[in-house]
Amino acid sequence: MRKKSEERRQAMIDVAAEVFNEIGFEGASMAEISARIGGSKATLYNYFTSKEEIFVEVMLKQVGCQFEQAFTALNDEDDVRLGLLRLARHYLDIVLKPDVVAVKRLGMYYAGKSDLGPMLYERGPKRGWQRIADFLKVKMEQGKLHKGDAWLAALQFRALVEAEWVEARMLNVVTSPQAAELQASTERAVDAFIYLYQPR
Known part of the structure; x- marks a missing residue:
C-alpha cells in the first residue's frame, strides 16, 4: 500500500513538473495540477500542503540527486585534502550545469514572493552542507583540522569553492568553463581552506 502511495506521489510530481515548465510557478495552480492528474484538489492536498511544497519537490527531483552524489563524496575519507578536492570538483561540475543554474535562478526569484526560498534551503542546501560540517567536525576532533565551528567552516569552504x-x-x-580551469580553481580553494584550518 505504501509503495503505491509513493508511486502516486511521484506521478503527481512528474505532472506538476510539466505544468511548471509550461506556465511557470506563478501561472500554475493546484487546480491545474490536479486537473491534469485526473483527480480532485483534495487528493492533491493529501500529498502536498501547498503549491510551494510541490514546486520544491519538483526542483529537488530534477537536481537533488546530483547534489546527493556530491555530498556523499566524503564518506569514510581519511585524507582531508584529497576528500575536499574530490568534493569541490564534483560540486562545481554540478552547480554550474544549466539545469541546476535554472533551478537556482527560479528559487532566488521566488524567494521573496512566497515561502519557497526557506523551504528550498531547508530541504536542499542546508541538509547537504550539514553533511560536510559533520565530516569537518570529525576531522577537527581527530586533530587533522584546527578546531572551530564546523558549520561555519563548511560555509567558508563552500564560499571558497564557489568564489571564482x-x-x-x-x-x-x-x-x-574548461575542465582545467575548474580543477585549478578547486585546488586553490581547497589549499586556502586547509591553510585556514591547519592544526595549530
Whole structure:
C-alpha cells in the first residue's frame, strides 16, 4: 500500500513538473495540477500542503540527486585534502550545469514572493552542507583540522569553492568553463581552506 502511495506521489510530481515548465510557478495552480492528474484538489492536498511544497519537490527531483552524489563524496575519507578536492570538483561540475543554474535562478526569484526560498534551503542546501560540517567536525576532533565551528567552516569552504565561478555563471558571464580551469580553481580553494584550518 505504501509503495503505491509513493508511486502516486511521484506521478503527481512528474505532472506538476510539466505544468511548471509550461506556465511557470506563478501561472500554475493546484487546480491545474490536479486537473491534469485526473483527480480532485483534495487528493492533491493529501500529498502536498501547498503549491510551494510541490514546486520544491519538483526542483529537488530534477537536481537533488546530483547534489546527493556530491555530498556523499566524503564518506569514510581519511585524507582531508584529497576528500575536499574530490568534493569541490564534483560540486562545481554540478552547480554550474544549466539545469541546476535554472533551478537556482527560479528559487532566488521566488524567494521573496512566497515561502519557497526557506523551504528550498531547508530541504536542499542546508541538509547537504550539514553533511560536510559533520565530516569537518570529525576531522577537527581527530586533530587533522584546527578546531572551530564546523558549520561555519563548511560555509567558508563552500564560499571558497564557489568564489571564482558561481556569480559569473548565474549572471551568464561564464557559460562553459574548461575542465582545467575548474580543477585549478578547486585546488586553490581547497589549499586556502586547509591553510585556514591547519592544526595549530
